[in-house]
Amino acid sequence: MKLVLTEPRYLKDSITIISDLVTEAKFKVNPDGLELIAMDPANVAMVVFKLLSSCFSQYQLEQPEELAINLNHLKQVLRRIKSDDVLTLETEENKLQIQLKGNTTRSFSIPLIDLEENEQKVPELSFPISIETDSSTITEAIEDVSVVAESVTFLAEKNLFSVKAEGDLSKAFIEIHPDDDTVIKTDSVDKFKAKYSLEYLKKMIAGGKLTGKVSLHFNNDYPLKLEYKEMDKLVLSFILAPRVDND
16 A cells, blocks of 8 residues: 555544544545444444545555554654645555655654454434535634534524524524525425534534535434535544434
8 A cells, every 4th residue: 555645744643633532433435435433431422424536646555454553653654744845655564654845854663552442333324404604603603602602593584594502691693694605405394403413513623724614404303514625635534423402
């Protein structure tokens, strides 16, 4: 295996985001790309990440490989990337070899680990409504409501997406209307409502570093799918369990 990335920020930024939710994970390297599916330790959130083979300037792979890695170790090495570095990934004797080549050539190796876990499968979910908007719009809305509460309620209908949070004394309410930057897709005349943890969402919206657009998909008291895509380069999506009120 020899994978060369001339835009290593796509891997660096993705691993920084993912490592806030998952500490150890197994990458599958196949002809389509580098892929990871992992649950956070509390089983509240799933991360699905794919760095497509078309993102790499060189993608040599004799056969599919699996690489189980401590993401914090990987993140520490990737933090050393400079803007003009070319990144090369190779496997050798149970280690991942990482080379950063710019003005200097720097080589690192981190151990592959034994990760005993059941294979993660992405659940089949059905969403009656989806919202596509600028990453910055969602980032701002989540940061706004996190000032007053620990959970957020998403409300959506055909021509309106709202983000609401209520603390003991304070409230925040943001309305996002369809326009050139925001598209709401639904065949239903219903209204949809679900509540989610802001602690998790604040980690997930960091995906806005990767691409200018985000899509959200949800249903009444149902998991949220939050997806960041960069054409021919990567897909980073999250599935977040809802917070269901007992009252």
